Amino acid sequence: MNALRTGTRFADRVRTRAVLPEDKAERRDSIVRAAVELLQNAPQGAFSVEELAHRAGLAKGTVYLYFGTREEVLLAVHAERQHLLFDTLEKVLASPRVDIRTVTRTVTRFLRAHPEFLPLAANCRGMLETNIGAEAALAYKQVIGARLVGIGARMEVLFPSLAKGQGIGLLMASYGMMIGLWQISDPPACLASAMERPDMRVFNVDLEKQLGTALVCLWESATMRHDGSGS
Amino acid sequence: MNALRTGTRFADRVRTRAVLPEDKAERRDSIVRAAVELLQNAPQGAFSVEELAHRAGLAKGTVYLYFGTREEVLLAVHAERQHLLFDTLEKVLASPRVDIRTVTRTVTRFLRAHPEFLPLAANCRGMLETNIGAEAALAYKQVIGARLVGIGARMEVLFPSLAKGQGIGLLMASYGMMIGLWQISDPPACLASAMERPDMRVFNVDLEKQLGTALVCLWESATMRHDGSGS
DNA sequence: GTTTTAAATGACTTATGGTCAGTTATAGAC
DNA sequence: GTCTATAACTGACCATAAGTCATTTAAAAC
Numbered sequence: 001m002n003a004l005r006t007g008t009r010f011a012d013r014v015r016t017r018a019v020l021p022e023d024k025a026e027r028r029d030s031i032v033r034a035a036v037e038l039l040q041n042a043p044q045g046a047f048s049v050e051e052l053a054h055r056a057g058l059a060k061g062t063v064y065l066y067f068g069t070r071e072e073v074l075l076a077v078h079a080e081r082q083h084l085l086f087d088t089l090e091k092v093l094a095s096p097r098v099d100i101r102t103v104t105r106t107v108t109r110f111l112r113a114h115p116e117f118l119p120l121a122a123n124c125r126g127m128l129e130t131n132i133g134a135e136a137a138l139a140y141k142q143v144i145g146a147r148l149v150g151i152g153a154r155m156e157v158l159f160p161s162l163a164k165g166q167g168i169g170l171l172m173a174s175y176g177m178m179i180g181l182w183q184i185s186d187p188p189a190c191l192a193s194a195m196e197r198p199d200m201r202v203f204n205v206d207l208e209k210q211l212g213t214a215l216v217c218l219w220e221s222a223t224m225r226h227d228g229s230g231s
Numbered sequence: 232m233n234a235l236r237t238g239t240r241f242a243d244r245v246r247t248r249a250v251l252p253e254d255k256a257e258r259r260d261s262i263v264r265a266a267v268e269l270l271q272n273a274p275q276g277a278f279s280v281e282e283l284a285h286r287a288g289l290a291k292g293t294v295y296l297y298f299g300t301r302e303e304v305l306l307a308v309h310a311e312r313q314h315l316l317f318d319t320l321e322k323v324l325a326s327p328r329v330d331i332r333t334v335t336r337t338v339t340r341f342l343r344a345h346p347e348f349l350p351l352a353a354n355c356r357g358m359l360e361t362n363i364g365a366e367a368a369l370a371y372k373q374v375i376g377a378r379l380v381g382i383g384a385r386m387e388v389l390f391p392s393l394a395k396g397q398g399i400g401l402l403m404a405s406y407g408m409m410i411g412l413w414q415i416s417d418p419p420a421c422l423a424s425a426m427e428r429p430d431m432r433v434f435n436v437d438l439e440k441q442l443g444t445a446l447v448c449l450w451e452s453a454t455m456r457h458d459g460s461g462s
Numbered sequence: 463g464t465t466t467t468a469a470a471t472g473a474c475t476t477a478t479g480g481t482c483a484g485t486t487a488t489a490g491a492c
Numbered sequence: 493g494t495c496t497a498t499a500a501c502t503g504a505c506c507a508t509a510a511g512t513c514a515t516t517t518a519a520a521a522c
Contacts, residue, residue, distance in 0.1 A: 016488095017487055017488065017499085017500050017501070018500070018501095019487090019489080019499085019500075027500095043360055043361070044357070044360075044361075045361035045362065048478065049478080049479065050478075050479090058501080058502090059501065059502045059503060060480085060502085060503075061482080061501070061502055061503065062501055062502070064480065065500070069479080069480080070479065070480090119357075119360075122353070122356060122357065122414075123357055124414065125353060125413075125415075125417065126353065126354055126357065128419040128421075128422075129274055129275075129276065129420060130274070131276065131479090132419075132421070134421040134425070137419060137421055137422055138425050138431075141422065141431065142430050142431070145430060145431065145433040146430065146433075148433055168433065169441055169444065169445075170445070170448075172415050172416070172436065173408055173411075173412055173444075173445035175415060176408050176411025176413075176414065176415055177404055177408040177411055179407070179410070179411040179414065180408055180411035180412075181403060181404055181408075181411075182356075182407075183356035183407065183410060184356075184403050184407055186356065188356070188360040188363075189360060190359075190365040190368055191359075191368055191369060191372065194369050199373050199376060199377065200369075200376065202376040202377075202379055202380055203372065203376060205403065210400055210403065210404065211404075213400065213404075214400075214401070214449065217448075217449055217452040218445065218452065220452055221448040221449065222448050247518085247519095248517090248518055249469070249470095250518090255469095279508090279509065279510085280509075280510065280511085281509070281510090289470080290470065290471045290472060291472075291511085292513085293469080295510095295511065295512080300510080301509095301510065301511090463522100464521105464522085465520105465522075466519100466521075466522090467519085467520075467521090468517100469517090469518080469519095470516080470517080470518090471513105471514105471515080471516070471517095472512105472513100472515095472516105473515105474512080474513090474514100475510105475512075475513100476509100476510085476512095477508100477510085477511100478508090478509095480506085480507085480508105481505080482502105482503100482505090482506100483503105483504100484502085484504105485500105485502070486499100486502095487498105487499095487501090488499090489497090489498080490497085491495085491496080491497095492493105492495080492496100
């Protein structure tokens with residue numbers, strides 16, 4: 001279960017077979033880990049199952065013993081990352097006195113530490129639509145839904161001025177804004193050099209700053225805590 | 232240039248060739264029109280160039296005389312739709328006394344009238360990264376960037392309390408929120424029937440309402456016009 | 463009517479997701 | 493320790509669809 005296990009047991013070409021359920025789980029996990037590596041080195045477009053299998057020290061067919069489709073692998077990676085974000089978020093929200101700025105800072109730090117997160121998040125809806133079985137899609141949404149409810153409820157406790165149900169609504173809006181703002185502001189690789197052009201200046205936005213501002217606006221307005229101008 | 236021209240000149244199997252620049256433009260446009268039709272009937276995943284060519288009454292190779300890749304066709308469709316949205320928006324913003332609720336209502340109405348818009352918008356960043364030439368990508372971003380600047384500036388005129396440059400920032404945040412919120416709230420086709428389940432209730436969000444609330448929150452906070460509670 | 467051009471074509475190449483008959487590591491029986 | 497049954501694993505193979513290009517042919521130029 002530790003990150004250090006990468007390549008210790010199922011390294012390179014496989015000799016050991018995963019027979020026990022826990023070994024199967026570990027094998028599945030090793031595929032997810034290989035996928036993360038791959039996504040950190042190349043964009044999603046270049047993510048091929050052949051390459052993934054090679055990285056994981058398996059044959060292509062073996063990947064399909066653990067996942068139904070290419071997209072289900074990507075969804076598994078995304079789900080794992082998303083849980084990581086929610087864990088981080090819940091830890092911050094557990095402290096008695098948190099304000100929206102602290103939360104925003106935490107999210108911002110997470111995004112910086114996990115650059116593969118936003119591309120996956122942005123593609124999530126597309127994947128679900130395109131090539132993912134109904135069971136896998138349902139399982140994913142159920143788990144994520146439950147966590148959203150939990151965090152939304154916590155928000156309503158922290159900010160009592162929120163109306164019933166408004167916590168999760170704002171949470172969704174915030175999450176959506178994060179994804180959407182990234183899509184607009186992050187230049188695709190092929191335009192990296194063109195971003196200096198004067199007519200491209202508009203898109204030279206500091207995502208963290210912009211997101212921070214917008215999130216504070218959104219939540220301060222909703223919680224009616226207008227304690228003066230921003231710091 | 233009229234919508235009625237569909238199928239009048241270049242109907243079915245082509246006999247007439249596009250030699251003049253204006254005819255080439257019209258042919259290109261007819262491909263875009265066929266693409267829109269296709270996207271309204273099936274999801275993006277099922278969008279094949281072969282099928283597109285057939286719909287447009289052309290051979291596959293011909294499509295590649297007018298577009299570099301499949302994704303460049305999709306980008307062209309998206310750009311066209313986006314211009315439509317911006318036109319609508321600018322028309323509303325032209326009237327002297329507009330408030331953010333009116334603008335929100337306009338956007339909401341547009342989204343309802345053009346259901347193919349949000350899926351394309353959500354996929355835009357992914358397309359740009361994946362399979363679009365640098366020139367096409369640059370051209371797209373330049374035009375869209377210019378329009379964003381224009382509308383952002385108009386916003387700053389309408390809401391003088393906005394700081395310099397804040398108009399376009401909020402505009403981007405709003406646009407992003409719209410895309411992101413859709414991605415979360417819109418259930419993929421394979422889960423349509425599962426949305427009744429109690430653990431899926433969380434995602435039974437009314438996008439229009441949610442978006443409306445969040446947009447009003449965001450802009451009212453930014454413009455410091457807290458004239459009481461929402462209507 | 464003949465020549466020249468380039469728009470249009472569609473068979474072909476290539477890349478990749480997904481399958482499945484066959485191979486072989488491993489558990490369990492004896 | 494040996495044999496057998498099971499199923500994890502493999503990779504050649506299939507199917508599909510994006511993209512190419514030699515050839516065809518509409519139509520402009522003369």
